[in-house]
Amino acid sequence: MTTRVVVDPVTRIEGHLRIEAMLDDRNVIHDAISSGTMWRGLEVILQGRDPRDAWAFAERICGVCTTVHALASVRSVENALGIQVPPNADIIRNIMFLTQMVQDHVIHFYHLHALDWVDVVSALKADPAATAALAQKVSPSWPYASTGYFRDIAGTLKKFADSGQLGIFQNAYWGHPAYKLPAEANLMAVAHYLEALKWQKEIVKIHTIFGGKNPHPNYIVGGMASAISMQGDNAINMERLNYVRGLIQDATNIVENLYIPDLLAVASFYPEWTQIGGGLGSYMVYGDIPQNGIGDPSRFRFPRGVVLHKNLSEVLPLDLADSGQITEEVAHSWYEYPEGKKALHPWDGVTQARYNGPKPPYKQLDENGGYSWLKSPRWKGNAVEVGPLARMLVGYASGNTEFKDVVGEALGALKLPATALFSTLGRTAARGLETRLAVRWLMQEYEHLITNLKAGDSATADTSRWDPSTWPAEAKGFGFTEAPRGALGHWLHIKDQKIANYQIVVPSTWNASPKDGQGQRGAYEAALLDTPMADPKRPVEILRTIHSFDPCLACASHVLGPDGRKLSEVIIR
Amino acid sequence: MENPPLRPSTYQVLEQHGVDRRSFIKFCTAMAAALGLDATMVPQIVEALENKPRIPVIWLHGLECTCCSESFIRSSHPIAQDIILNMISLDYDDTLQAAAGFQVEDIRKRIMKEYPGEYLLAVEGNAPTKDGGVYCTVGGETFLSILEETAEKAKAIIAWGSCASNGCVQAAKPNPTGAKPIHALLPHKTIINVPGCPPIAEVMTGVLTYILTFGQLPELDRIGRPKMFYGQRLHDKCYRRPFFDAGQFVEAWDDEGARKGWCLYKMGCRGPSTYNSCSTFKWNNGVSWPIGSGHGCIGCAENNFWDNGPFYQRLSGIPVPGIDSTPDEVGATLAGAAVIGVGAHFVSSVVRRFGQKPAQPTPDSGDKGRGDV
Numbered sequence: 001m002t003t004r005v006v007v008d009p010v011t012r013i014e015g016h017l018r019i020e021a022m023l024d025d026r027n028v029i030h031d032a033i034s035s036g037t038m039w040r041g042l043e044v045i046l047q048g049r050d051p052r053d054a055w056a057f058a059e060r061i062c063g064v065c066t067t068v069h070a071l072a073s074v075r076s077v078e079n080a081l082g083i084q085v086p087p088n089a090d091i092i093r094n095i096m097f098l099t100q101m102v103q104d105h106v107i108h109f110y111h112l113h114a115l116d117w118v119d120v121v122s123a124l125k126a127d128p129a130a131t132a133a134l135a136q137k138v139s140p141s142w143p144y145a146s147t148g149y150f151r152d153i154a155g156t157l158k159k160f161a162d163s164g165q166l167g168i169f170q171n172a173y174w175g176h177p178a179y180k181l182p183a184e185a186n187l188m189a190v191a192h193y194l195e196a197l198k199w200q201k202e203i204v205k206i207h208t209i210f211g212g213k214n215p216h217p218n219y220i221v222g223g224m225a226s227a228i229s230m231q232g233d234n235a236i237n238m239e240r241l242n243y244v245r246g247l248i249q250d251a252t253n254i255v256e257n258l259y260i261p262d263l264l265a266v267a268s269f270y271p272e273w274t275q276i277g278g279g280l281g282s283y284m285v286y287g288d289i290p291q292n293g294i295g296d297p298s299r300f301r302f303p304r305g306v307v308l309h310k311n312l313s314e315v316l317p318l319d320l321a322d323s324g325q326i327t328e329e330v331a332h333s334w335y336e337y338p339e340g341k342k343a344l345h346p347w348d349g350v351t352q353a354r355y356n357g358p359k360p361p362y363k364q365l366d367e368n369g370g371y372s373w374l375k376s377p378r379w380k381g382n383a384v385e386v387g388p389l390a391r392m393l394v395g396y397a398s399g400n401t402e403f404k405d406v407v408g409e410a411l412g413a414l415k416l417p418a419t420a421l422f423s424t425l426g427r428t429a430a431r432g433l434e435t436r437l438a439v440r441w442l443m444q445e446y447e448h449l450i451t452n453l454k455a456g457d458s459a460t461a462d463t464s465r466w467d468p469s470t471w472p473a474e475a476k477g478f479g480f481t482e483a484p485r486g487a488l489g490h491w492l493h494i495k496d497q498k499i500a501n502y503q504i505v506v507p508s509t510w511n512a513s514p515k516d517g518q519g520q521r522g523a524y525e526a527a528l529l530d531t532p533m534a535d536p537k538r539p540v541e542i543l544r545t546i547h548s549f550d551p552c553l554a555c556a557s558h559v560l561g562p563d564g565r566k567l568s569e570v571i572i573r
Numbered sequence: 574m575e576n577p578p579l580r581p582s583t584y585q586v587l588e589q590h591g592v593d594r595r596s597f598i599k600f601c602t603a604m605a606a607a608l609g610l611d612a613t614m615v616p617q618i619v620e621a622l623e624n625k626p627r628i629p630v631i632w633l634h635g636l637e638c639t640c641c642s643e644s645f646i647r648s649s650h651p652i653a654q655d656i657i658l659n660m661i662s663l664d665y666d667d668t669l670q671a672a673a674g675f676q677v678e679d680i681r682k683r684i685m686k687e688y689p690g691e692y693l694l695a696v697e698g699n700a701p702t703k704d705g706g707v708y709c710t711v712g713g714e715t716f717l718s719i720l721e722e723t724a725e726k727a728k729a730i731i732a733w734g735s736c737a738s739n740g741c742v743q744a745a746k747p748n749p750t751g752a753k754p755i756h757a758l759l760p761h762k763t764i765i766n767v768p769g770c771p772p773i774a775e776v777m778t779g780v781l782t783y784i785l786t787f788g789q790l791p792e793l794d795r796i797g798r799p800k801m802f803y804g805q806r807l808h809d810k811c812y813r814r815p816f817f818d819a820g821q822f823v824e825a826w827d828d829e830g831a832r833k834g835w836c837l838y839k840m841g842c843r844g845p846s847t848y849n850s851c852s853t854f855k856w857n858n859g860v861s862w863p864i865g866s867g868h869g870c871i872g873c874a875e876n877n878f879w880d881n882g883p884f885y886q887r888l889s890g891i892p893v894p895g896i897d898s899t900p901d902e903v904g905a906t907l908a909g910a911a912v913i914g915v916g917a918h919f920v921s922s923v924v925r926r927f928g929q930k931p932a933q934p935t936p937d938s939g940d941k942g943r944g945d946v
Contacts, residue, residue: 006674006675006713007673007674008674008711008712008713009667009673009674009677009678009711009712010673010674011667011668011669011670011671011672011673011677012667012668012669012670012671012673013667013668014638014639014668015634015639016634016667016709016710016711018710018713037709037710037711038636038708038709038710039701039708039709039750040636040708040742040743040749040750040752041708041743041749041750042742042743044747044749045742045743045745045746045747045748045749045879049882049883050882050883050884050885052883052884052885053882053883053884053885056871056884057742057745057879060638060640060741060742060770061638062638062639062640063637063638063639063640063641063642063643063644063771064638064639064640064643066640066643111669115671120671156658160658165627165629165662165664167657167658167661167662167663167664168657168663168664168666168669168670168671169671170664170671170672170680171671171672171676171677171679171680172670172671172672172676173671173672194654197646197652197653197654198652198654200646200647201646201647201648201649201652201653201774201857201858204647204857205857205858205860207857208856208857208860208861208862208866209860209861209866210866211863211866211868212856212861212862212863212864212865212866212867212868213851213856213857213861213862213863214647214856214857215640215643215644215647215771216640216770216771216873217866218863218866218868218871220826220868222826223826223827225826225831225866225867225868226866226867226868227826227827227831227832227867228832229832229833232832232833232834234832234833234834235831235832235833235834235867243860353749355704355707357707359705360705360706360707360710360713360714360715360718361713361714361715361718362713363713364713373708459827460826460827461826461827463825463826463827466825466826538676539673539674543673554637554638554639
């Protein structure tokens with residue numbers, strides 16, 4: 001007999017996601033569907049607008065991974081119009097990109113993912129002195145590790161629990177047999193949950209300095225709006241740059257002395273999760289962090305490429321402009337293509353919403369019909385995973401020593417083989433490892449900016465094509481980035497100085513996509529297969545694997561409506 | 574062990590957390606300062622926090638991007654930890670909640686049942702109304718129905734951000750999902766609109782702590798915004814205002830004016846038509862703000878700001894009573910240092926025009942605002 005476990009809402013994510021998992025009589029998942037349950041229609045809204053405004057609309061796709069859509073958007077317009085931004089603009093964008101990645105990954109680990117592994121109630125039983133000893137062993141350089149510190153945290157926690165008002169911690173899966181950490185490790189993690197919450201508001205000040213605010217800092221087509229004037233007090237100057245440097249140093253401390261030690265400590269208690277949640281085994285990376293302009297992928301810090309079927313001996317080349325490579329399908333999506341089930345490249349994307357799911361309120365979706373507001377993007381017909389694990393594996397398989405070193409070090413510390421990376425825990429670990437690279441690169445990009453300034457180059461924008469009268473009558477472009485959750489692409493068609501078409505294919509669409517016409521599952525669905533569940537009513541195992549991808553559903557759901565065409569049709573059955 | 578009160582006050586909880594009275598009073602003083610209150614109000618804050626129970630909060634997410642939640646946790650005074658652990662009982666919030674699935678929905682239903690008329694409803698995002706609301710569902714139910722159900726017995730409703738307050742990006746033309754702001758969906762409720770994309774963190778926590786402290790809603794303007802944070806035009810308190818008055822403008826990105834921090838009016842800045850606290854509090858604990866970092870304001874707290882673009886087109890055709898000139902001409906004139914008196918008159922006239930209140934919003938009105946300037 002099949003038991004169907006429904007998790008909706010999946011919490012501690014961005015947006016609205018529903019998972020339905022089918023369990024066999026041993027409570028092992030044998031099928032699963034992933035459904036995005038919201039749609040906002042941003043691409044429809046972008047049509048007819050000034051391409052220079054598009055970044056601001058696109059940025060509002062997501063406030064958790066703020067900046068990434070703005071970056072992909074300005075790059076798409078610059079690509080279409082042939083604009084090459086000054087080196088300083090690339091560096092400032094790289095600094096903002098890396099700032100986002102570090103902040104987002106740390107928040108994900110502590111505030112969105114940790115409670116899948118950390119039992120807050122068990123922390124109540126911890127001995128403060130033993131916790132201090134553990135913390136000092138786990139991270140000798142982290143200063144807050146005294147018995148008194150942990151006694152205070154334990155006291156806070158106990159009284160919070162005794163008050164009877166448990167807020168965000170109520171009704172969760174505490175005491176579930178899948179929680180394996182000793183009480184002291186749980187208490188240490190709770191303390192660090194609070195430390196990370198305090199810190200995350202600091203690093204984003206880098207966005208505020210260059211972009212004016214966070215969330216949603218400002219970008220411009222052609223460069224960055226924050227001019228540099230080392231001899232003035234009304235632009236980026238030494239005081240501002242020192243501020244940035246200090247924030248990068250603090251971030252490095254948090255990553256090296258809090259996040260990574262905690263990650264390795266937690267991982268060491270869950271070795272079985274290196275055998276669960278592997279999923280597709282195929283990975284794709286667009287690449288990012290240009291060192292010689294966005295047009296030169298060979299000089300990206302994150303290398304571009306595809307690894308198929310866990311074959312780390314080969315990295316396949318990738319081309320975003322090739323209509324035969326990246327395509328989207330709608331076989332199980334609530335959209336309709338005029339030409340039926342044909343897969344389309346984003347530049348040719350034509351879709352109309354066509355809801356044919358059950359009428360709300362509903363109990364379950366139909367896995368044989370349409371079941372999601374997400375489409376199914378594929379690379380040369382392959383379902384692939386994107387994100388930190390993909391980046392680490394493509395970097396590793398490319399033979400890049402920076403990647404090989406951090407991966408090797410972590411595997412050595414945990415005494416695990418490289419194949420352990422193809423798993424839920426591998427995904428979670430890869431996110432931490434790339435954060436180590438990210439803080440390192442953050443300081444390098446900063447130093448690079450200083451070097452340029454010393455050489456007398458303080459340009460931040462190329463405005464030669466700012467005026468729309470300099471544009472061709474028609475232009476097509478694409479922009480991309482490696483968002484915290486993976487490969488992100490924007491495809492744009494400009495006609496008569498306006499946006500004629502705008503198509504966005506985001507990381508969580510790759511990962512959370514429904515099955516395609518060939519029946520290939522998306523990455524979430526594939527990763528849930530063969531997972532044993534201890535208690536189907538308390539689905540902590542599902543949360544672990546889904547959270548290991550760091551879902552972002554506001555990003556994922558989209559649609560394009562061609563001019564004049566009816567935008568949506570709803571069939572309620 | 575003595576029986577604790579059923580619902581402890583904020584002070585009792587702080588006390589349990591090892592906060593001594595001296596620190597508590599300091600906290601109250603800091604809060605008064607953050608709220609812009611006179612020191613004589615501190616005892617009232619102390620009294621309120623000592624005796625009022627922690628209020629249950631249900632924080633719903635509709636069509637949105639979660640930037641409001643992200644902004645909220647950036648608050649510097651008070652910090653998010655203090656609010657979540659000590660000041661409110663955040664009983665439902667999909668973004669931070671430990672539980673998932675039906676266990677979460679059970680919490681929402683329990684709070685509604687056990688605390689009718691006592692819980693605070695915070696709404697981030699808005700609801701699609703087209704096609705029976707299928708464009709946003711949670712737990713198999715439409716967000717629209719969840720919103721209506723949860724609002725019914727709420728003590729007060731806060732609309733976080735521009736999505737909930739005025740529709741924001743998904744309600745921009747052609748509004749494919751029929752997204753509507755909260756006040757349009759709950760016409761008989763008093764709603765505190767806290768617009769901005771997102772709102773400034775300390776504005777969000779300021780509104781919340783004001784309600785907790787005084788046990789009443791802040792004074793609202795006629796479109797439901799707290800006057801204390803949305804009463805000022807950015808332009809009036811902009812540190813670049815002297816450059817506007819002097820006719821010194823950024824003409825292109827990274828030009829001499831940009832490097833000297835001149836006025837961004839000609840780059841499309843919406844400071845002259847935007848009411849928000851950016852030019853006073855700034856962002857991320859006062860580090861900078863959009864204009865401070867060289868980009869004009871896009872007016873993200875104003876109704877229909879997405880359809881008031883293009884963003885880089887200056888607010889144009891400002892009719893000035895008695896004087897047929899524009900800031901371009903005034904700038905040119907002033908640069909010639911000829912008629913300072915006329916310039917001053919012009920500027921004050923512009924201020925009067927800009928100073929007019931925007932028109933009363935309607936839920937899905939089209940172009941508004943620009944014409945009103």
